[in-house]
Amino acid sequence: MTQLGLPEDIHACLFDLDGVVTKTAVVHAAAWKEMFDAFLRERDGADFRPFDAADYDEYVDGRPRADGVRTFLASRGIDLPDGAPDDPPGAETVHGLGNRKNDLVLEKIRTDGVEAYDGTLRYLEAVRAHGLKTAIVSSSANCRDVLRSIGAEHFFDVRIDGVVAAERKLPGKPHPDTFLAAAEDLGVEPCAAAVFEDALAGMDAGRAGRFGYVVGVDRVGQTDALYRHGADIVVRDLAELGDTQ
Numbered sequence: 001m002t003q004l005g006l007p008e009d010i011h012a013c014l015f016d017l018d019g020v021v022t023k024t025a026v027v028h029a030a031a032w033k034e035m036f037d038a039f040l041r042e043r044d045g046a047d048f049r050p051f052d053a054a055d056y057d058e059y060v061d062g063r064p065r066a067d068g069v070r071t072f073l074a075s076r077g078i079d080l081p082d083g084a085p086d087d088p089p090g091a092e093t094v095h096g097l098g099n100r101k102n103d104l105v106l107e108k109i110r111t112d113g114v115e116a117y118d119g120t121l122r123y124l125e126a127v128r129a130h131g132l133k134t135a136i137v138s139s140s141a142n143c144r145d146v147l148r149s150i151g152a153e154h155f156f157d158v159r160i161d162g163v164v165a166a167e168r169k170l171p172g173k174p175h176p177d178t179f180l181a182a183a184e185d186l187g188v189e190p191c192a193a194a195v196f197e198d199a200l201a202g203m204d205a206g207r208a209g210r211f212g213y214v215v216g217v218d219r220v221g222q223t224d225a226l227y228r229h230g231a232d233i234v235v236r237d238l239a240e241l242g243d244t245q
Contacts, residue, residue: 005241017138019198062199064172119239176209203229
């Protein structure tokens with residue numbers, strides 16, 4: 001293993017955004033819960049079964065927004081029309097619910113701001129100093145704005161986010177296509193790239209893409225699940241991997 005805690009034959013690092021680089025995973029989880037609970041309460045009345053942390057981990061975390069809506073609704077036996085990407089937040093469609101969730105996220109970010117994980121920023125500096133190539137791979141359409149808000153855009157050679165995925169028609173996590181596109185843009189084979197993810201869907205994508213190393217980042221106490229979904233190693237913070245002084 002290198003000083004970075006990676007196999008010797010890893011030449012590129014592919015990082016998820018929410019929960020790995022920034023502390024926005026909790027913001028997304030809160031927005032999903034607020035949106036789904038309001039929808040379920042209106043649909044089922046006061047005895048509705050709330051959206052919970054297990055739902056977030058299993059059906060939503062790491063997936064493109066519309067896929068998260070579809071997957072969770074399917075788990076409750078609810079079928080809504082897709083609608084259109086520009087549906088208003090009040091529309092009872094997949095995209096309408098997704099847009100409501102996005103509005104809530106943006107509102108929370110505007111109110112509370114965005115914080116980065118210091119350990120990740122130090123690790124990124126070390127990765128760059130050792131000459132490895134880097135990419136940010138996120139399902140978020142707000143990825144560039146978030147990176148700019150924390151002054152971290154310069155850390156990445158390539159950005160594959162929700163905007164780019166839509167332009168290229170790339171399916172999101174748990175499919176490996178966005179990570180594969182990042183590796184291709186960096187000019188490396190998947191076997192020479194490491195994936196850094198906190199979401200179970202991201203673990204699945206890293207394993208499905210046959211990447212050389214898959215690092216699970218456990219911010220919420222799901223180490224065992226991250227390993228089950230394909231992590232080679234699980235850390236609580238990237239600073240644990242080494243050479244971040």
